[in-house]
Amino acid sequence: xxxxxxxxxxxxxxxxxxxxxxxxxxxxxxxxxxxxxxxxxxxxxxxxxxxxxxxxxxxxxxxxxxxxxxxxxxxxxxxxxxxxxxxxxxxxxxxxxxxxxxxxxxxxxxxxxxxxxxxxxxxxxxxxxxxxxxxxxxxxxxxxxxxxxxxxxxxxxxxxxxxxxxxxxxxxxxxxxxxxxxxxxxxxxxxxxxxxxxxxxxxxxxxxxxxxxxxxxxxxxxxxxxxxxxxxxxxxxxxxxxxxxxxxxxxxxxxxxxxxxxxxxxxxxxxxxxxxxxxxxxxxxxxxxxxxxxxxxxxxxxxxxxxxxxxxxxxxxxxxxxxxxxxxxxxxxxxxxxxxxxxxxxxxxxxxxxxxxxxxxxxxxxxxxxxxxxxxxxxxxxxxxxxxxxxxxxxx
Numbered sequence: 001x002x003x004x005x006x007x008x009x010x011x012x013x014x015x016x017x018x019x020x021x022x023x024x025x026x027x028x029x030x031x032x033x034x035x036x037x038x039x040x041x042x043x044x045x046x047x048x049x050x051x052x053x054x055x056x057x058x059x060x061x062x063x064x065x066x067x068x069x070x071x072x073x074x075x076x077x078x079x080x081x082x083x084x085x086x087x088x089x090x091x092x093x094x095x096x097x098x099x100x101x102x103x104x105x106x107x108x109x110x111x112x113x114x115x116x117x118x119x120x121x122x123x124x125x126x127x128x129x130x131x132x133x134x135x136x137x138x139x140x141x142x143x144x145x146x147x148x149x150x151x152x153x154x155x156x157x158x159x160x161x162x163x164x165x166x167x168x169x170x171x172x173x174x175x176x177x178x179x180x181x182x183x184x185x186x187x188x189x190x191x192x193x194x195x196x197x198x199x200x201x202x203x204x205x206x207x208x209x210x211x212x213x214x215x216x217x218x219x220x221x222x223x224x225x226x227x228x229x230x231x232x233x234x235x236x237x238x239x240x241x242x243x244x245x246x247x248x249x250x251x252x253x254x255x256x257x258x259x260x261x262x263x264x265x266x267x268x269x270x271x272x273x274x275x276x277x278x279x280x281x282x283x284x285x286x287x288x289x290x291x292x293x294x295x296x297x298x299x300x301x302x303x304x305x306x307x308x309x310x311x312x313x314x315x316x317x318x319x320x321x322x323x324x325x326x327x328x329x330x331x332x333x334x335x336x337x338x339x340x341x342x343x344x345x346x347x348x349x350x351x352x353x354x355x356x357x358x359x360x361x362x363x364x365x366x367x368x369x370x371x372x373x374x375x376x377x378x379x380x381x382x383x384x385x386x387x388x389x390x391x392x393x394x395x396x
Contacts, residue, residue, distance in 0.1 A: 005096045006232055007241040007392065008103075009039025009225040012355040015188040015343035018114045021219035024056060028064030028109035031221035031348075035105070036068075039225040040237055043069035046225070047101035052078040052088035052108035053347035055120065064109060079347075081127075081382025082296065083248075084108060085222065086350025090248045090388055092226050097243075102231035108352075109221035110345035116146035117217070127384045130256065131264055138261055145205065148296070151265050151383065153209040156299025158261040160208075163314040167207060169321070170298040171198035174213050174340055176326050177295065181337025183367040188218050188343035198298075213298040218343030222351035224358075241361045244375075244393035245280030247273040251385045262303055269387035270307035270379060277389045278309075283375060285309045288391075290360050290370040291331055292353035293379040295338040301325075304379055305333075308389075327370070335360065335368040350380040350388060361394040 011034025013027055021027060028051070036043060043065075051061020061077045080087035085108030092104035119126055126132065132147055139154040159165050175195045181187040193212065201210040232239045249269045256264070278284055285308060293308070295301035302316040310331060311319045324330040336342045336356040339349065357376035359365040376392040 003097050003099055004229040005093050005226050005243040006229060006239045006395070007224060007243065007354065007358050008041065008227045008232060008237045009035040009037070010223070010355040010358045011035035011038060012186055012222040012352055013220060014186045015218045015220035015345060017188060018112050018217055018219055021111065024053065024060060024109050024111035025064040025067060027219065027221035028107050029067035031109065031223040032065065032068050032105065032107050035223035035225050041103065041225060041235065044071055045103050046105045047073060047103050048092065048095050049073060049075045049105040049107065050078055050088035050091045051075060052084035052106070053110055054079055054081060054084055055110060055112065061107070064107065080386040081384045082294065082346050083350060083380045083382035083386040083388050084347045086353070086378065086380035086388035086390065087248060087386060089224055089350060089354060089390070090246060092224070093243050093246055096226050096228050102228045104226050105223065106226070106351060107221065107223040108347040108350065110347040111219050112217040112345060114217060117148050118146070131383060134256055134259070134264060138259065142205070149204055149209065149214065152297040152300050153205050155261040155265045155303060156297065157208045159299070159303060163317070165302070165317045168195065168199060169317045170213050170302065171195045171210070172320050173295070173298040173301050173325070174198045177334055177338045177340040180335050180368065181341030184337050184342060187337040187341050188216060189337070189341045209297070209299070215296050215339040215344045218345045220343060220345035220348045220352070222348045222355050224351055224354045240395050241358050242393045242395040243390065245277035245391040246388070247276035248386060248388045249273040255385065265300060265303070266381040266383065266385055266387050267303060267307045269385055270304060270381060270389065273387050273389035274308045274379070277391045281391045281393065288331060288375050288377045289373040290335060290357065291333045291377045291379070292336060292338070292356050293333060294381045295334060295340050296344060298340060301333070301338070308377065308379060332370045335365065335370060350378070353378040353380060357392045361392055
């Protein structure tokens, strides 16, 4: 696997609240057309396509892509929970890097319902059954509370108990997300909210989580065209953004055996993926300029700082207090507004991260632009589990 892989084109439609979006196939096709136009290629040039979504029947990818073209190419449908979009990108990148194809497409879309995430299946065991049983033991059933809240807020509570992290710190993270999203025309929420407003929002878990610390259900789509260097040179395509490293990890026994809520929500998966990517690229966390990470809850953003080695375990609060997660600090984290403000259409999230970081490295992120960005890191996690970490690098 020696071929250089470049991001030739990206597309993303504005994210919407449930009930206000187009159908999933229309959204997916729109994002694909944008990515093709941005790359300067036609759908006939695409040799393989990977379509990511969580809530949908088989071959939804074909339904979306057939609006764009019917060329007979392989279309592979991908479902890796909330890491679905970046898993589709992982497969597209792998196909190009291995030399199997020269041009591949990854698209992710989601048509979501209002309210908390839930399974549509009631006649079989949940894929998260083992995790949910452990959460019952560690934090209690918490009647009426969704599993996602129990998992991620429970992990935040574990951090608070272990390191003395304050609830206000998570509120600061949420307020920061709103300030960033105010500059993103594709974000579902663009209103700026203060730390005090986040703290004053209704409590979903007393002393642990307010409503504004959780990301909203969202509908949307994003797409990416990845190409080999040879194909780009022959076709005169842009080669200014390179995939310098990428890793997809799944759970190890530590997720459960440590009986640690922080591990249950993917800390060790993220740490292993990040370490692999740093090694592949020959750089460390201090070399990163801009980061898009999986802030499904404000609590998970802080945990991810530590998993990505932006700081030592237990020092996430200090990173926030020092302003090292925003403009003027050491890193700019989630300039798009992240999942908390940009939105979280599950299948599209990882590819929306690619969209944002590609524009950051191109220097075309307009009001969100991080000055002189050269190394950009994406982190996308799905419980059950999967975690994808990707390093995008400004080439040349």
